[in-house]
Amino acid sequence: MDYHAKSEPLDSLSTPCAVLGFYQKRKLTPSALALDEQLDGLLQKLLKRDDIEGKPGDILALPHLPEGGIERVILVGLGKKEELKPGTYRKALAAAAKALKDANVKQAASFLHEAEVEGRDAAWQIRQFVEILEASLYRFTQMKSETENHKARLAKLVFQTGADAAKAAIAQGQAIANGMNLAKELANLPGNVCTPTYLAEQAEKVGKKQKKLKVKILDESDLDELGMGAFLSVSKGSHEPAKLIVMEYHGAADKDEKPYVLVGKGLTFDAGGISIKPSAAMDEMKYDMCGGAGVIGTLAAVVEMGLPLNVVGLVPASENLPDGKANKPGDIVKSMAGLTIEILNTDAEGRLLLCDVLAYAQRYEPAAVIDVATLTGACVVALGKVVSGLWSNDEALAGAVLQAGEASFDRVWRMPLLDDYQEQLKSNFADLANIGGPDGGSITAACFLSRFAKEYPWAHVDIAGTAWKNGADKGATGRPVPLLTQYLIDRAAESAAAE
Template sequence: MTLQFSLTNTAATDVDSPCIVVGVYEQAVLGSAAEAVDRATGGLIRQQLESGDISGKAGSTSVLFAPPGIAARRVLVVGLGAQKSFDGARFQKINIEAARALGRLPLSAAVSYLTDVDVPGRDAAWRVRVAALASDFAAYRYTATFKPRDKPKPAELATLAFAAGDEAQAALEQATAIAEGVRFARELANLPPNICNPAYIAAQAQAFADLHDKVSCQVLDETQMAELGFGSLLAVARGSANKPRLIALEYKGGEPGDKPYAFVGKGVTFDSGGISLKPGPGMEDMKFDMGGAAGVMGAFVAAVKMGLKRNLVCVVPSVENMPGGDSYRPSDVLTSLSGLTIEVLNTDAEGRLILCDALTWTAKTYQPHTIVDAATLTGACVVALGKHASGLMSKHDDLAAELLAAGEETLDRAWRLPLWDDYQAQLESGFADVANIGGKTAGAITAGCFLSRFTDGQRWAHLDIAGTAWEDGRKGMATGRPVALLAQWLLSQSEK
């Protein structure tokens, strides 16, 4: 169920709601809304603090039922942690935990006063946007491949209001659009590979285009790509019964003559590694190897829903990488769409092989203002940055700064890695223009260096989201990153 958001100016003591949400710091320091509720209820919150039933620990939650003196039927008290170290990341966390706690209660509506909490350096609009995105993230449920349940479900949270004035209305509308893009990306990435194959992604793109007047969709099949010379992409797809697709969404939100911004996303719907077969344990996570495709498509959805005054294209090369009698092999030499030849040293370094042709085609077809690609590209990036930051590479300092700033604004953060020519030597080949891997060291960077050879003359950046696109564990879900980062970057560009 998608959450519906709104704003309210009604005081916490007066709002008629099944539940209100207020915050309490450690050391029994109450937020402004919690203080007002405490006074109206004769010190109920402070009594709970003194008894130890409420701790104030960051993310902890407690429910007070039918408190006297206020109109709400419940009060959800959320711990804010230490006041002196409270920051934006903590604010995001407490809103996620609050939404999870609300989801466990049998109610359909609530009002959150966490947006009244002071976050150093952040205004009300920022607080509302982050709170809405965090709440929607927590409210997401994957149900697509479960057996439908016959018994009636209890009430589920459907509407959530935030305490803020009209100055935050635009931010709330932006958050609603971005949340829709995040959900689109998460749902697509969470689907199993027997459903979400290249043809399915193409169908989802076409279905979205059919619903929006300013959006069009073009899909190239393997025959059309072969005629154009997609030698690198098609080699990766050869071992699979599921045929590849190149998907191009176009949004005409700007002036007719304006160059479009372009997203390119890696869409490997399942990555077995090919002939360079991956180890069995953990291979099930390789359904998420189309996280880059899901991310750029989600950002495209967000941009359309926000009605941004910019032209935008979203290109997704989509394949399945499987071992088979016709699979490409280590030592094969491929001829890419650009004409550069590539020596294959490892068939599990396939993402860059489909991206290089897609980047070449995007540049030639659209002459874009800027290209940003997103890909679950390298395990090396996970080793370097873990699950917290996406790896960012670009030779354009201004573009890198814009993307980093967008990540900080949305807390969908990235960290810049070097893209120096010093690393290019690792990609030298004795049999082709370039090798597809650069050896054991600097794997994320050499992958970026490989892509840079196909973006010469373009204003381009690369996001390696291998560590951030999904959560760990057997029940780990897709995160929808970097939808928020890319959507915020486009929003910033449209405001120039």
């Protein structure tokens, strides 16, 4: 998809399709009103005839206009003008994206950014449309011998604005959408294809595109030498060797500037180990690497945007399967940090990967560390599939992640990280247990990780409810690429403002 920003007079605009907005009670946005005047009130007449009021997502498609350079029009309902919030606007954009696909046009001009969205500017609106449109066009076809026949796809969208910020918004939107699509593509692959080795190879491909990004892969002998006993214990039941994917991006002018470290759980398939999962929906456990896919997608977006930051991506990749060598309930392993862990449930394996990599992250003397993981079903119970869970040991970092979530609409909700919950992780035989019982499972998982992240500002994001959809729309969502990328965009903006 090609996106452009260009301001042209409406009366001389030539386009196969114009996308314009209208509010409830059929109140047209400025350009829609101007076009209606050119057409002698045709838009208003048709809205009244079809009894379309302008609720969020309402669509009126005019397949043919009687005169002028605009061949057809799509009017998109925005709801009440005084109540147009970001979520409502995104709903309208999703409806517009579908209408554009159904219209079977190759080019279109959008005026939707004229709407006044509460707390958002036109640049945000443009970026959101790019991301939503790209998401609507995405199809996973890698594993199909015959792809479905789809109507001709939209190839070009022109945002009718002369604002300089529009070009930056388009570039950001495209980079984020590309990162999300990469994350989706990796996550949607089956576990017999997307193994830890395959995941590492895909990260290396991203590294080959940019000199500023260096990718190295640590194998099991390297992990053993580092003392990552917790990480290594997870892959013992699998024939696929574990890998630690290390992606180092040097975008700051000062190569020694402290990096932001992103850690993503890369469990390419999780059967639960000896504590095996129920068979129903176990196929969805190929999505247990969405955190790792999200980190790889974020680094790809950072590279595409050329952000002036130093960023490190760490993805521990493994499988968790049952066999004679697999972890057993009651086993005790030693982590890189020196703490011993009693494994009471082998299906609580993600934290065993992450704890060693959080210890490894310390060597970078990071400005901040954010880990993202499909870590607990308990987080889905607590928060559903709308927002991701957030825990942090640093107020400034927590605030920045929350702000990034709101700006990107990849939202998070702050959860408690109280010492009281640490009591549930006590073990009679080791320094701590890997589970804290049925109560507050997402919180005790975060408390477990916090033991290994004491030396730097750290945030944990549980994406178990938001990383993929099930049912008829089964597939990866590409989250948390927008959240992580927005966080880094904000840090780059802060750094530029301070200079």
